[in-house]
Amino acid sequence: MAAAVAEDERVSGSSGVTKVLKRPESGAMVAALVIFAWFSFTTDAFATSGGSSTWLLGSSTIGIMAVAVALLMIGGEFDLSAGAMTGFTGLLVGVLTTEYGLNIWVAILVALVLALAVGALNGVLVMKTGLPSFIVTLGTFFVLQGVDLAGTKALIGQVAIQGMSRVPFYDQPRVLFGSALHWGENGSVYASVFWWVAVTAVATWVLMRTRVGNWIFALGGAQGAARQVGVPVFRAKVGLFMTTAAAGWLVGMLTLFRTSTVQSNTGVGQEFIYIICAVVGGCLLTGGYGSAIGAAFGALIYGMVNQGIVYSGWDSNWLRTFLGAMLLGAVLLNEWVRRRAELAR
Amino acid sequence: MAAAVAEDERVSGSSGVTKVLKRPESGAMVAALVIFAWFSFTTDAFATSGGSSTWLLGSSTIGIMAVAVALLMIGGEFDLSAGAMTGFTGLLVGVLTTEYGLNIWVAILVALVLALAVGALNGVLVMKTGLPSFIVTLGTFFVLQGVDLAGTKALIGQVAIQGMSRVPFYDQPRVLFGSALHWGENGSVYASVFWWVAVTAVATWVLMRTRVGNWIFALGGAQGAARQVGVPVFRAKVGLFMTTAAAGWLVGMLTLFRTSTVQSNTGVGQEFIYIICAVVGGCLLTGGYGSAIGAAFGALIYGMVNQGIVYSGWDSNWLRTFLGAMLLGAVLLNEWVRRRAELAR
């Protein structure tokens, strides 16, 4: 039968707009716009240069992790150790430099290697034991949390890194991880914002345009089928866990070099925020569907709501209530947009 | 073709033992035994009457929630508001009685009704919007957390209920929820332990021997298929969410009437402990498989490890590390037992 060159009579017209709106991230984009507009109109400072600096900063570190976690989630796994990892790497660099006088660049490298090792361990455990990653990485999370607290305490006698800024060559990595571009009245765009954009761009490229991206979708969508058509399931999964760990390292460095300190409970409890952002950004919890840009927008929504509530001057005891209501609103809007797009003619 | 009455030649022999070991909870049972044996031998107080009272008590409240959460998880959903719910109901009764002088039984009833309403809301939102329950109940969790904190502060000016024991008729519900049977040297079995056993028994009965139980498995295993064969999906799901909320209420009452106080952050962060216990007990995170007894054993493992570490006198900074390692060990053992059973001839 000849291939139908003309428009198929079984397809009613569909515009370019609905095609864009069908993407997983479309809903989150619209929700982000709505929230931005809302806070811009209702508060004075939100949309100023100074105001936007704060919520961009707050979103950026969460955003980097959310993007990595989104990749992993599309691949069908969770990483609950991601939050503790940010503290772990920061503490490691802090301890190695302030207490043992290691060269700061070497310390940064050591932290990266260790993070990757933990990531690989997560991946190998998940694949070899067949246990759900939720449980395996929860185990690593607990272990890391204990190591962060007890290890730091045992090595430096306190529970937070102190005196980081007096470490030799501190300023070199600080340029990379902790500096800021100033603009407007009192706006500053931190390095982490640029990292965030870069990570999102790379992740999107990988996901949409490379073989590995194709595999990630397949792993989450139907691991058995992926295996049957010859996707290297083991390597791809372990790689995903290592990616998340590397992102944890990056965020650890960003935190350490901006605030010049890390505490032993840094990042604990954040792992769910990352997952939330990924889901708000359109990722399926069950894997196989989602986007990196979406997760970045999810983080933006979270960051804007978090700071917007402060700008609005609402009683901050209710913070969590507002946050919950807004997140729910955002996902509802998100879902609604996507459904509309799918039903659109 | 005649039905094969004689042993089918395509089935190699299988003993009764492997049949038992194939149940989802078998691994958790073995793991619980191992952990009990370990702490009994390595510490003095663990297996005494006084020692076992503490870990039984600790396991019981978690266990009640874990069983309810396991039902929900088998049905394919999560409830992240379960932890905050325990605080919410306790605070509600506390505020209504100490501040507004409401009759204590009426207050308890009001709390139950409100809890069920929140549960129903969770369920209806999940079913009507098609959003994952992870996100919807996370929203409710945030909202409840804010209400717990800000509401309590606004109404009674502090964040913990005080003076509960001076409320009229306090002793009546206390018999039901907060009393203890004393035995041995200084052992006491609290009411919550009995409630735990009862809840587990009822849940097991429902799951294994009733129509609703059949539906729960089907909902989690393949909701579409369940719908197609006529299972009332909507009602069953909403019912499950309400069950979890009711369990939250029960635990709230048990906490309030044993300690005579509840704080505004009671239960926050516990929601994941419940999920962990259910998974350790053999429930699949993706739904469709698991057991109530397993979840109860999961809670027992968690409770024993938590207290056992204290009895062992290990440095509490490492608590989380030990906890993580032990949980991982327990699930690994669990998985190993089940695999062995499945491969057994």
Add this chain to the structure above:
Amino acid sequence: ACSGTGKEEDASGTADSGFTYAVITHSGPGDAFWDRVKSGAEKAGKDYGATVEYNADPDPAKQAQLIDAAVASKSDGIVVSMANPDGLEESVKAAVAAGIPVVTINSGVDRSAEFGAITHIGQSESVAGEAVGERLKSEGLKKAICVIHEAGNVGLEERCKSSAGAFGAMENLQVDGTDDAAVQASVTSKLQADPDVDTVLTLGGQYAVDAVNAVGESGSDAKIATFDLSEDVVSNIEDGKILFAVDQQPYVQGFLGVTTLYLKSVNGNDVGGGQPINSGPAFVTKDNAAQVAEYAAKGTR
């Protein structure tokens, strides 16, 4: 038992006296204040050749279980902080009834004697809070925010509440204490949103450092005060970036708690004679910062 992970110069200690003391507080994991209480208790244990087992849980129900566990394992004494006395009443009374000496520390001073404790060491958060509030007021400050880094924590709420009581216009700001970027961003936002705020009160040394960054960034000239010390806080005080820090001397609370139990064990003493013992509060300002810097660096102040 592997207690004493803090860095100790004298590894020898005294001969083992065979006593075991349980220290049970309402701290969350990794809290810097309670870490110093722990250090003090462990140092005392080491000095007296006793085993100190430190455990903590912010949930009163779980804290009560920890007390029960100490009773079950027949401790020679219990040090307990009572942030929520109602929740611990039964367990503390049971411990006393079982003949185990109990010392309360930090909070719960007004119920201590009633429950049968030997004495109470340190003062409730409210005393420190009031002192901070008054001091801020005397500095001529008008409007403050109190940064709560852990939602619903009884001790933190108490600090803010009593500071506000003494100070006047003070508003709570809830932040996420496990994400320093978020803490800094939230404080900045608050300062931008409300330019009248001239005081930031934080409840932990770590968050004071975040607040210093935030104040710099927002272009506000708000003053910063904080509960608890750390090395960075002390250096910031010396630089004039932090007005003062209030030091409840947590190390003393832990050390004296164990000491009191030890004296009871070896000599039958009832330290304090039924009266509470104060451990502070002491203010660390630019004038005396240099003196505490050394100890803050060691993590004992």
Add this chain to the structure above:
Amino acid sequence: MSALIEVRDLGKRFGNVIALQGISTSVRSGEVTCVLGDNGAGKSTLIKILAGSHPHGEGTLLIDDQERRLSSPREALDAGIATVYQDLAVVPLMPVWRNFFLGSEVTRGRGPLRRLDVARMKETTRTELAAMGIDLRDVDQPIGTLSGGERQCVAIARAVHFGARVLILDEPTAALGVKQSGVVLKYIAKARDRGLGVVFITHNPHHAHPVGDRFVLLRRGRSLGDFAKKDLPMDELVSMMAGGAELESLAHELERTMGTDSSVVSELRADLQ
């Protein structure tokens, strides 16, 4: 006699995909309605509408002469319509017997003691399957571990067991061996004789023609007509299903590759005559 189910001008679209358009037919008591058509013609979609699994778009759906809009399979089941779906509607992790009775469990006892009658359900499952020529090793094994055909048989046996007035079967014989296919055809004939209305989808004209009373032909979402058996002899049915001319050219081509004596070719030729 009036129709059990009647559809008029039915249409359905998924987003911008038009899956069905302008379909009219009826299902009568004691009759087998065959729905035939190419892959992707819309047969399963039509069936899912009748079974309450998808609500319909345009057009009207009459059940017992009442205009209805089924919003759940439960409604269809309550109206006496039992369905075997092409994707089978089984829960892979659940034991065979639980799947068999899912949604229509047998209980005994009363009040809070009302419980599943496990022994009876297992027994029924075993005998119903044995009657189809499937002797399972163990009705307690998860249905996901059965072979494709075994699963198909479970689904058919279930629908036959619970079918009250209308039995809908979507390609029930596709995964089945010759023997099992024969059994299914027998079931269809029996159901018809009991006075049920049957809707039967198949690609195999040799299965459709002997048991069918009326034939609905779909092509690319549209109906090519609704024929009574007498108006549609076997050969015409076959050529309509495969689209005459195309089949001719296919036979030619196969002849070249396989030789004229190949039975595929001769079969095709025979069908074309």
Add this chain to the structure above:
Amino acid sequence: MSALIEVRDLGKRFGNVIALQGISTSVRSGEVTCVLGDNGAGKSTLIKILAGSHPHGEGTLLIDDQERRLSSPREALDAGIATVYQDLAVVPLMPVWRNFFLGSEVTRGRGPLRRLDVARMKETTRTELAAMGIDLRDVDQPIGTLSGGERQCVAIARAVHFGARVLILDEPTAALGVKQSGVVLKYIAKARDRGLGVVFITHNPHHAHPVGDRFVLLRRGRSLGDFAKKDLPMDELVSMMAGGAELESLAHELERTMGTDSSVVSELRADLQ
């Protein structure tokens, strides 16, 4: 000529279920090996062992005369064995073209700029499917929204496209219409002519006989023998597949319900002669 794949005394069990026992056969270049048998006989299990999806239990598996134990489908693919699984091995949420090329993606560019050649992959998918008589509306739609037969065609087209030396097909024609079935048979014949070894599973003796060169019959996990085409005329094949005597009684029964003139019955009768 030596065999591409040879199995000797192969066995496989799942827990205490013995799915296969003592199977011996071979796959040769330019030959079609048909595997026949009842539902649940173990055909898919055998195929999954050859495709590397299950490791085998007892017995030996030789590929190119080397003893092998395949532990992943990748190994089988690398040995030139492409498979169409009965459960299709597709990822429902992914677009059709991504499924088509999954695991064997076409890229362009080099180093970090190496990227998927989306346009080419889409085009290939479209043309390969059109060649099977499936004209998709949109190769970008999730494969989960295709009809059963359309999905089947994607899986077949994929295996044919990537099949290097051995092509394994597990009931490829089950969900297909007459026309598409013919196309698949043509593909099989073509692949054989190109010198590939083909393993073909089907329930339809009319599909198996014309294209098959050797026939392996399975029953309840055991082999009933491995026959060359010349030793096994069509009628004997049919009666072996359905189990002679049982078929006879079935024909009787159907005759009673449907009348002697029914074509199912006459077909059965014809097969039995």
